[in-house]
Amino acid sequence: xxxxxxxxxxxxxxxxxxxxxxxxxxxxxxxxxxxxxxxxxxxxxxxxxxxxxxxxxxxxxxxxxxxxxxxxxxxxxxxxxxxxxxxxxxxxxxxxxxxxxxxxxxxxxxxxxxxxxxxxxxxxxxxxxxxxxxxxxxxxxxxxxxxxxxxxxxxxxxxxxxxxxxxxxxxxxxxxxxxxxxxxxxxxxxxxxxxxxxxxxxxxxxxxxxxxxxxxxxxxxxxxxxxxxxxxxxxxxxxxxxxxxxxxxxxxxxxxxxxxxxxxxxxxxxxxxxxxxxxxxxxxxxxxxxxxxxxxxxxxxxxxxxxxxxxxxxxxxxxxxxxxxxxxxxxxxxxxxxxxxxxxxxxxxxxxxxxxxxxxxxxxxxxxxxxxxxxxxxxxxxxxxxxxxxxxxxxxxxxxxxxxxxxxxxxxxxxxxxxxxxx
Amino acid sequence: xxxxxxxxxxxxxxxxxxxxxxxxxxxxxxxxxxxxxxxxxxxxxxxxxxxxxxxxxxxxxxxxxxxxxxxxxxxxxxxxxxxxxxxxxxxxxxxxxxxxxxxxxxxxxxxxxxxxxxxxxxxxxxxxxxxxxxxxxxxxxxxxxxxxxxxxxxxxxxxxxxxxxxxxxxxxxxxxxxxxxxxxxxxxxxxxxxxxxxxxxxxxxxxxxxxxxxxxxxxxxxxxxxxxxxxxxxxxxxxxxxxxxxxxxxxxxxxxxxxxxxxxxxxxxxxxxxxxxxxxxxxxxxxxxxxxxxxxxxxxxxxxxxxxxxxxxxxxxxxxxxxxxxxxxxxxxxxxxxxxxxxxxxxxxxxxxxxxxxxxxxxxxxxxxxxxxxxxxxxxxxxxxxxxxxxxxxxxxxxxxxxxxxxxxxxxxxxxxxxxxxx
Numbered sequence: 001x002x003x004x005x006x007x008x009x010x011x012x013x014x015x016x017x018x019x020x021x022x023x024x025x026x027x028x029x030x031x032x033x034x035x036x037x038x039x040x041x042x043x044x045x046x047x048x049x050x051x052x053x054x055x056x057x058x059x060x061x062x063x064x065x066x067x068x069x070x071x072x073x074x075x076x077x078x079x080x081x082x083x084x085x086x087x088x089x090x091x092x093x094x095x096x097x098x099x100x101x102x103x104x105x106x107x108x109x110x111x112x113x114x115x116x117x118x119x120x121x122x123x124x125x126x127x128x129x130x131x132x133x134x135x136x137x138x139x140x141x142x143x144x145x146x147x148x149x150x151x152x153x154x155x156x157x158x159x160x161x162x163x164x165x166x167x168x169x170x171x172x173x174x175x176x177x178x179x180x181x182x183x184x185x186x187x188x189x190x191x192x193x194x195x196x197x198x199x200x201x202x203x204x205x206x207x208x209x210x211x212x213x214x215x216x217x218x219x220x221x222x223x224x225x226x227x228x229x230x231x232x233x234x235x236x237x238x239x240x241x242x243x244x245x246x247x248x249x250x251x252x253x254x255x256x257x258x259x260x261x262x263x264x265x266x267x268x269x270x271x272x273x274x275x276x277x278x279x280x281x282x283x284x285x286x287x288x289x290x291x292x293x294x295x296x297x298x299x300x301x302x303x304x305x306x307x308x309x310x311x312x313x314x315x316x317x318x319x320x321x322x323x324x325x326x327x328x329x330x331x332x333x334x335x336x337x338x339x340x341x342x343x344x345x346x347x348x349x350x351x352x353x354x355x356x357x358x359x360x361x362x363x364x365x366x367x368x369x370x371x372x373x374x375x376x377x378x379x380x381x382x383x384x385x386x387x388x389x390x391x392x393x394x395x396x397x398x399x400x401x402x403x404x405x406x407x408x409x410x411x412x413x414x415x416x417x418x419x420x421x422x423x
Numbered sequence: 424x425x426x427x428x429x430x431x432x433x434x435x436x437x438x439x440x441x442x443x444x445x446x447x448x449x450x451x452x453x454x455x456x457x458x459x460x461x462x463x464x465x466x467x468x469x470x471x472x473x474x475x476x477x478x479x480x481x482x483x484x485x486x487x488x489x490x491x492x493x494x495x496x497x498x499x500x501x502x503x504x505x506x507x508x509x510x511x512x513x514x515x516x517x518x519x520x521x522x523x524x525x526x527x528x529x530x531x532x533x534x535x536x537x538x539x540x541x542x543x544x545x546x547x548x549x550x551x552x553x554x555x556x557x558x559x560x561x562x563x564x565x566x567x568x569x570x571x572x573x574x575x576x577x578x579x580x581x582x583x584x585x586x587x588x589x590x591x592x593x594x595x596x597x598x599x600x601x602x603x604x605x606x607x608x609x610x611x612x613x614x615x616x617x618x619x620x621x622x623x624x625x626x627x628x629x630x631x632x633x634x635x636x637x638x639x640x641x642x643x644x645x646x647x648x649x650x651x652x653x654x655x656x657x658x659x660x661x662x663x664x665x666x667x668x669x670x671x672x673x674x675x676x677x678x679x680x681x682x683x684x685x686x687x688x689x690x691x692x693x694x695x696x697x698x699x700x701x702x703x704x705x706x707x708x709x710x711x712x713x714x715x716x717x718x719x720x721x722x723x724x725x726x727x728x729x730x731x732x733x734x735x736x737x738x739x740x741x742x743x744x745x746x747x748x749x750x751x752x753x754x755x756x757x758x759x760x761x762x763x764x765x766x767x768x769x770x771x772x773x774x775x776x777x778x779x780x781x782x783x784x785x786x787x788x789x790x791x792x793x794x795x796x797x798x799x800x801x802x803x804x805x806x807x808x809x810x811x812x813x814x815x816x817x818x819x820x821x822x823x824x825x826x827x828x829x830x831x832x833x834x835x836x837x838x839x840x841x842x843x844x845x846x
Binding site: 048069096103110111159276309314345 | 732739
């Protein structure tokens with residue numbers, strides 16, 4: 001019986017032929033070493049060897065993207081690019097994210113046969129489904145917990161990111177929680193700081209949220225940043241659920257995919273996955289990893305919410321790339337594993353239109369920090385402006401048209417559009 | 424009292440001035456967001472803000488290294504490079520590796536004010552020492568456990584990496600363990616595969632090692648690859664120590680620095696830190712991280728041994744870079760935290776000379792896979808050839824001269840030098 005296989009698709013750049021580069025990848029990551037060794041028999045290679053599934057030549061370039069590539073004798077100065085799909089027998093490593101990564105990434109980025117390597121996509125057999133349950137709450141659970149349907153979850157981030165004391169934080173959270181927001185999150189910079197330990201922060205925030213719930217009849221979802229050492233995660237999670245909390249957040253790259261999967265073994269509430277440090281893995285187009293592969297790993301490991309930047313955001317990423325990220329999160333994985341894409345960074349009411357126009361989905365969280373907190377008429381007006389921005393977008397009405405009759409949206413445009421244009 | 428601070432040094436490339444780029448880094452990673460928000464008071468900024476410590480201008484280039492940088496109006500097409508040191512108050516995040524990373528790396532790689540960013544170095548206050556004990560065995564413990572002093576620990580890697588069955592593995596490990604080797608490790612591709620689960624592998628390997636110890640009176644150190652999900656690490660570690668094992672190995676980037684630190688809370692044996700996937704984080708010179716910063720984090724998290732590639736190796740990395748990595752591991756950290764650099768990849772007897780000449784230390788592990796297993800006269804001759812290579816190097820005798828009287832070394836040169844030259 002043919003063994004189940006993982007298929008990894010790479011973008012490759014090489015001074016050699018694409019065939020030779022692909023063979024290096026396949027050899028390095030399965031049975032080979034730099035010289036033939038006893039025991040590497042034909043039948044062992046047959047059972048355990050990686051296999052080149054597909055090579056699609058793309059453009060050629062005159063400069064290597066990464067340093068250190070060897071060049072063949074008489075090299076003509078041309079580096080070939082292409083997509084290479086390689087498959088690995090699952091029984092070499094089993095349905096284990098950590099061991100999968102050692103195989104599909106491993107030492108590959110160091111091969112001198114390559115002047116560029118990027119992991120684009122992973123196709124994983126069902127065995128991963130049996131090992132990793134994925135998002136336990138996902139889009140549906142998040143909607144149920146927030147009571148928000150048919151539009152995005154509107155949220156904000158506690159700002160300033162660091163430095164607020166108990167009284168200031170409690171009053172800010174209360175103000176935000178009664179402002180009509182669906183969701184509030186800690187900043188990724190603020191988890192369990194010595195000046196205001198998580199234990200105290202949870203107590204403070206929970207008090208504000210319960211007070212607000214008493215006033216409004218509705219409990220906001222709050223993502224407490226519980227990022228920390230592995231042995232702190234369970235304790236931190238306990239603090240949150242013990243105080244009636246309904247969401248935890250982790251910096252996925254800080255706790256690792258393994259840490260995320262571990263949190264998912266006991267978390268009772270949705271896990272808000274923050275992808276900070278991701279830029280390091282993805283910003284150069286010929287290195288690292290595409291979000292297509294990364295989001296799949298994050299969903300498998302249990303992220304109920306996953307950050308994707310925002311359209312018209314403040315970061316380097318193009319809108320096209322953000323749209324692709326949202327679409328990647330929407331792709332079914334093992335018939336489910338739905339995570340809610342989180343649009344964030346430089347967001348405000350005016351970015352709703354382009355977001356909906358480009359993604360055609362309302363199954364997202366739309367977070368605005370400054371875009372809500374710095375609204376000229378305060379956070380409640382900021383929240384209202386975002387909801388109005390989405391109403392307009394989903395009804396196909398130009399936002400500036402819709403804003404004529406809606407003061408919150410108009411005032412948001414007056415302030416933030418001017419700031420955008422002044423940049 | 425002035426708060427304790429973490430100092431992060433970056434290599435920066437920017438279409439703006441270095442001052443503006445540095446301010447973006449400092450603002451993004453402490454109190455700021457894209458627009459001024461209420462509550463970001465002067466006193467809060469003073470207590471919690473990041474501070475630019477130093478800006479050292481370097482060369483200018485005509486092309487951005489990374490895509491997506493914004494350019495200022497009337498940009499002259501010049502991108503400035505420099506070293507920028509930024510300090511962060513420790514009380515913003517505390518002595519926590521996961522939260523440190525969210526601060527010093529975080530969203531920085533995504534800033535559009537930057538066309539290049541690389542974390543070069545981290546200076547950490549003593550508080551980290553109190554939280555993370557670092558390598559519990561280190562160089563001294565590894566020498567004690569192996570009984571090897573005054574020369575490198577000579578080791579090999581089980582090859583073929585994957586596919587050996589119980590009988591083949593037991594006989595190979597026995598052969599290696601009686602061959603005079605100090606150290607054997609699993610390949611990073613081989614941890615707990617379904618075709619040969621770790622439980623069975625540990626039993627098989629331990630049996631071979633005990634048999635060999637009975638024969639030789641000396642027990643080889645074997646690094647069992649226990650990489651896996653977080654909740655498997657303790658179980659896997661138990662399997663190893665329960666079978667009398669004396670070393671465990673993990674793929675650091677698979678379990679994460681957090682996973683490594685977690686393993687270090689209970690591991691009774693040295694932790695062999697394999698850095699596969701590291702190329703993704705470091706191969707582009709204007710992105711990611713320098714090994715200088717990374718090795719410090721790995722040592723803090725508890726790596727007793729840490730891979731650094733090898734001189735004259737098979738990967739893209741230059742010898743200069745490998746030498747710097749060895750030197751970085753030798754730098755004192757909190758007055759100790761000594762990890763043993765592991766030289767590996769394309770190594771054989773002939774690479775001892777250049778390694779010693781360039782690093783002037785014997786406090787390393789020198790691993791040869793093919794260079795031992797594929798020695799024409801078998802593994803014992805391969806091991807002997809490596810020891811001879813180091814003797815020659817440490818006595819200042821040219822290896823090919825020394826080889827005249829030593830058949831193992833001569834035969835190694837005959838085979839592997841020819842293969843090297845044929846490449």
